[in-house]
Amino acid sequence: MKILVVGQGGREHAIVWKLSTSEQNHIYCAPGNGGINDLAQCVEFKKIEDLIDFALKEKIHLTIVGPEVYLADGIVDEFEKHGLKIFGPNKMAAMIESSKVFAKLLMAKYGIPTAKFEIFDDPNLAHRYVSKVEGPIVVKADGLAAGKGAVVARSKESAHKAIDDIMNRRIFGEAGKRVVIEEFLQGEEVSILAFCDGKTIIPMVSSMDYKKAYDNDLGPNTGGMGSVAPCPFYSEETAKYVYDNILAKTIEALENEGIKYKGVLYAGLMLTKVGPKVLEFNCRFGDPETQVILMLLKNDLLEIMQATVEGMLNSCSIGWLDEKAVCVVLVSGGYPDAYKTGFEISGLEKARKNTVIFHAGTKKINGRIFTNGGRVLNVCARSQSYEQARKIVYDTIKHIHFENIYYRKDIALNL
Numbered sequence: 055m056k057i058l059v060v061g062q063g064g065r066e067h068a069i070v071w072k073l074s075t076s077e078q079n080h081i082y083c084a085p086g087n088g089g090i091n092d093l094a095q096c097v098e099f100k101k102i103e104d105l106i107d108f109a110l111k112e113k114i115h116l117t118i119v120g121p122e123v124y125l126a127d128g129i130v131d132e133f134e135k136h137g138l139k140i141f142g143p144n145k146m147a148a149m150i151e152s153s154k155v156f157a158k159l160l161m162a163k164y165g166i167p168t169a170k171f172e173i174f175d176d177p178n179l180a181h182r183y184v185s186k187v188e189g190p191i192v193v194k195a196d197g198l199a200a201g202k203g204a205v206v207a208r209s210k211e212s213a214h215k216a217i218d219d220i221m222n223r224r225i226f227g228e229a230g231k232r233v234v235i236e237e238f239l240q241g242e243e244v245s246i247l248a249f250c251d252g253k254t255i256i257p258m259v260s261s262m263d264y265k266k267a268y269d270n271d272l273g274p275n276t277g278g279m280g281s282v283a284p285c286p287f288y289s290e291e292t293a294k295y296v297y298d299n300i301l302a303k304t305i306e307a308l309e310n311e312g313i314k315y316k317g318v319l320y321a322g323l324m325l326t327k328v329g330p331k332v333l334e335f336n337c338r339f340g341d342p343e344t345q346v347i348l349m350l351l352k353n354d355l356l357e358i359m360q361a362t363v364e365g366m367l368n369s370c371s372i373g374w375l376d377e378k379a380v381c382v383v384l385v386s387g388g389y390p391d392a393y394k395t396g397f398e399i400s401g402l403e404k405a406r407k408n409t410v411i412f413h414a415g416t417k418k419i420n421g422r423i424f425t426n427g428g429r430v431l432n433v434c435a436r437s438q439s440y441e442q443a444r445k446i447v448y449d450t451i452k453h454i455h456f457e458n459i460y461y462r463k464d465i466a467l468n469l
């Protein structure tokens with residue numbers, strides 16, 4: 055099988071790694087990175103049409119899309135117009151992530167549990183609303199903002215500032231034409247990803263990511279500094295509730311709206327005292343959740359993806375290793391703000407059994423690996439306990455060096 059994976063982060067490396075365990079697969083990755091390069095043929099591209107030309111020329115059997123931007127831009131619709139098979143939701147379905155207004159209105163209409171909210175397209179009305187409400191609130195840009203579009207405002211000043219930044223200064227561009235202002239929720243956060251073929255939805259093992267830059271959940275939000283699977287706070291009872299009241303209900307709601315959702319549906323949930331509520335939906339695999347999830351997947355990933363695309367998920371039985379997986383993200387010092395890249399990385403050969411080092415922002419030049427982004431490497435291990443997996447990860451990290459390396463020391467601590 056010829057497979058094309060689109061993307062260049064740790065998530066895509068994990069997908070390529072899992073697919074590469076099946077020897078019949080010939081994998082291409084566009085554009086890929088320094089680590090993906092060992093398992094797949096990396097291909098450069100500028101626009102979606104270049105990928106279509108490539109897929110037609112190489113007779114690619116299945117294309118798998120990592121990042122949300124391509125899905126929101128309609129890569130699936132374009133591929134399907136050319137008769138090409140592709141894993142991911144189409145442009146309409148991707149709105150569940152690309153428009154928070156769309157997602158919130160859908161949840162409200164169908165009674166899917168989420169934070170109470172108001173929508174504004176006029177900054178003056180948003181300011182007026184904020185002056186009236188008490189306590190912390192959350193201000194969210196409607197559109198895609200690379201994971202930075204949600205501001206938890208603990209004071210009125212920060213809420214007003216968020217409205218100005220998003221709607222007047224347009225720091226996220228057109229994504230800030232509208233905002234959702236919602237109730238602040240408290241509890242443990244969990245990421246539930248599910249395969250979905252439009253009718254059947256099968257949840258993956260639960261997971262959680264560590265979003266804050268510094269230890270003890272301090273500092274700015276990032277794309278993710280670590281992850282674990284399964285999530286220790288997610289009971290079977292909660293899973294049943296989430297399946298019935300959130301996952302299945304969302305797919306049904308979309309179907310009712312005339313939208314067939316195919317691909318991965320990612321529900322970011324807050325486990326509140328009164329039950330799980332949706333913080334956000336993503337239309338794709340999470341990063342760095344995918345890294346730990348795929349380390350525990352027993353099945354052939356390609357078979358599940360093909361069944362998803364063909365609408366045959368009901369014939370799949372998906373199994374997970376009864377182990378714990380831990381991922382620590384090594385970043386360039388300064389991330390998520392300004393950082394330098396281009397430093398050589400050493401010690402990558404030290405990974406042991408059941409340990410994988412996924413590359414995120416790396417580049418291979420003449421056989422040597424250099425830093426090439428904020429999130430650089432994802433060091434992952436699986437074992438019988440969180441503690442053991444965590445120890446393997448941090449022992450591996452001791453051998454890895456690059457200038458200005460930074461990582462959290464408390465991933466999977468005390469779970």
Ligand code: AMP
Pocket residue numbers: 169192194201203204206236237238239240243265322333334
């Ligand atoms: P989002 O982009 O909507 O997932 O928000 C990013 C992060 O902001 C979430 O992972 C939460 O940590 C936090 N967050 C979002 N919405 C809320 C909320 N209603 N209450 C508390 N925290 C939230």
Ligand code: GLY
Pocket residue numbers: 201263277278336339340341342343
């Ligand atoms: N880890 C959060 C995300 O993928 O959006």
